Amino acid sequence: MIHLTNIHKQYGSQVLFRGASLQVLPATRTGLVGANGAGKTSVFRLMMGEEEADKGEISCSKKTVIGYFSQDVGEMSGRSVLDEVMSAAGEIVAMGARMREMEARMGEPMSDDEMAALLEEYGNTVDAFEHRGGYELDSQAKEILTGLRFSNSDLILPVESFSGGWKMRIALAKILLIGPDVLLLDEPTNHLDIESILWLESWLTNEFKGALLMTCHDREFMNRIVSRIIEIGNEGATTYGGDYDFYLKEREIRREQLLASYRRQQEMLSKEEDFIAKFAARVSHAAQVQSRIKKLDKIERIVLPPEQRVMKFDFPVPPRSGDDVLHLKDLGKEWQTAHGEIKPVFSGLTGSIRRLEKIALVGVNGAGKSTLLKVITGQTEATSGEVLTGASLATGYFSQHSMDLLYPGQTVFEAVQETLPLENIGTIRNLLAAFLFQGDDVDKKISSLSGGEKSRVVLAKMLAQPLNFLVLDEPTNHLDIQSREVLLKALKKFEGTLILVSHDRHFLRSLVNRVFEIDHGEMRSYEGDYDYYLREHEKHNI
Structure with missing residues (x-):
């Protein structure tokens, strides 16, 4: 379907590909992996024709329909959610209009040759229309949006009223709707909750019939979807027949x-x-x-590829906290909307956290997980009830919001030095090196960093402090699989208490020993690991 043969690609002095070859074959499910900067996004752009190779051949049938989901969704405005998604299928809608025109013409007098030509065109158009799901277009658009957690009332709202994360879901829905022959997905799970990830996993497995090539930082998602891996690195592409593990x-x-x-x-x-x-x-x-x-x-000399750089750190041994870390007593929270309306988030939450527990906080999107973590850490006040903290508690809080608290004008070094004002330069540089900031990287401005780099800065600042209670809201967002694994190993060895929100099932399954679930404003406690929670949750929902 798509063949890249003997590709050479260079940006200035940086050589990405030197004689690289790879292919996307019909109905294959392939994961695209490699270090940051290795050239994964360039592969997508070459396939889409957005970039050209310096040398080599890129071949693809003109009839092949390619759908590309990237992290750059562009501007969206002036349409409802449903109309925006339907706009992606303009070509299919045009086919339907052309079919109706031809059907009308068939009732008009014409020669046998003209009728034969019209019938042939009509047959080809009907075949293409059916292949692209034209007859089910409206219902399929609604089904996809429902799967991505949009309610019926959301479908008529203007797209500009939604946040960036929800716009990413709209962009994903547009790509899925057109039913391409080849689907290119660049980090499709980044802004999805677990329920949406499970739906997407099912849709790709059971509904999508084309070829798939994707990058993804969610290890379990990759393992469940792909049966082939292409690794980009060392100026080439290497294919492995199997899942990510x-x-x-x-x-x-x-x-x-x-x-x-x-x-x-x-x-x-x-x-x-x-x-x-x-x-x-x-x-x-x-x-x-x-x-x-x-x-x-x-003799052709064997060259060893360089070791891929990954984070290397362990949390320091924290000071001991009391055995009772936290107690929630009839906790309630309401938000006031911009129109003055009171929106209840949760109420009557009661529960305790004990020393050394590692707890997952789960629930559907909008259930109030992030809000509860903000109440626990004092970022916002509860509307009712109280949070009782235990003795000698030193709390560290990570969220996407904490990334926004980084000062854009600071360098990476200055941001961490701010947390360690008494430490020498060598100590700070060693800490930053563990988080992949080496050499001139430490002088980069925060404003120029990617989301993953900002996450690593915030984690480095947390590591610099003697904390015994970590509250983590989506700590794996923006981190690649290797960095997630390093963070996972460090948290497993962490000698303190932990509560976290994450949509990475592998991360939760490997780490937590207890689960709190927020559901319809109430909280249930599951006294077991994540797999135990899944089994019990399924029993309650039969």
Whole structure:
């Protein structure tokens, strides 16, 4: 369907691809992986024709319909949510209009040749219209929007009234509606809650019949969807036949094999070079020396790819808190809307958090999870009830909002130094290096950082403090899979108490030992891990 053959691509002095080849075949489900900056987004842009290769060939049938979802959704305004999504299917709507025109013409007198040509065009148009889901377009648009957690009343609202995260969902719905032959998804789960992720997972598995190529930081989502991995890096593309977990194991096996071959070759080269150096001046060995020199010149040297940089850190041992960390007593919260209306979020929440517990806070989007964390950390006041904190509690709070609290004019170094005013430069640089800020990176302005880089700065600032209670609201957003794994390992070893919100099921499944669920304004406690919660939750909803 889409073939990139012997592609060369360079930006200034940075070489992304040198003779790289990859292909997207019909009905394949492929994950695209690689370090930040390796060239994953460039692959999408090359396939879409938004960029051109310096050398090489990109081939794709003109009839192939490609849908591309990126993190840059562009401007949306002037339409309702439903109309905005339907606008993506303009070509399909035009097919329907053309069919009606042809149907009207069939009732008019014409020659046999004209009728035959009209019938042939009509048949081709009907086939294409059916293939693209034209007859179910309106109902499918509503089904997709419902799956992405839009209510019926949302569908008539103007798109400009929605936040950036919800606009991303609208953009995703537009791509899914057109039913492309090839679907390119760049981080589709970034702004979705668990319920929306589960729906998208089901839709891609059961409804979508085309080929899929996607990047995704959600490990479980990748494992459930893809059966093939293409790794971008070292100026090339390497294909693995399997899911993401298989890729990790196979990549390690291949690297060990390459390392073994490299060592054998280095040992052989060393012996040959020693022989040449020892006998180069002897006339009696001249022929042997020249033969070995020619042999070495013909050998293709094995080059080891550089190790991928990942975060490396552990939380410091925190001071001990009291055994009772937190108690919620009849907690309630209401928000006042811009129109003066009172909107209840939750009420009567009661529960306790004990030392060393690692708790997941779950619930549908809008249930009040982030609001509860803000109340717990004193970011906002409860409307009713109270939060009783235990002795010797040192709390750290991470949210997307805390990223906004970073001062844009500061450098990365200054932002962390602000938290550690008494530490020397070396200590701060070592801490930043653990979060992938090395060399000149520490002098980058906060305003120039990506979302993932800002997340790492906030985490570094938290690590610098002796905290025994961590409150984390979507800490994995913007972090790649490798960084998520490092954070997961650090949190598993963290010798304090933790409550977090996350839509990463692998993260929750591997970490938490207790679950709080907010549902319709009330809170239930599940005294077990995330899998236990899922089983019990399913029983309650049968």
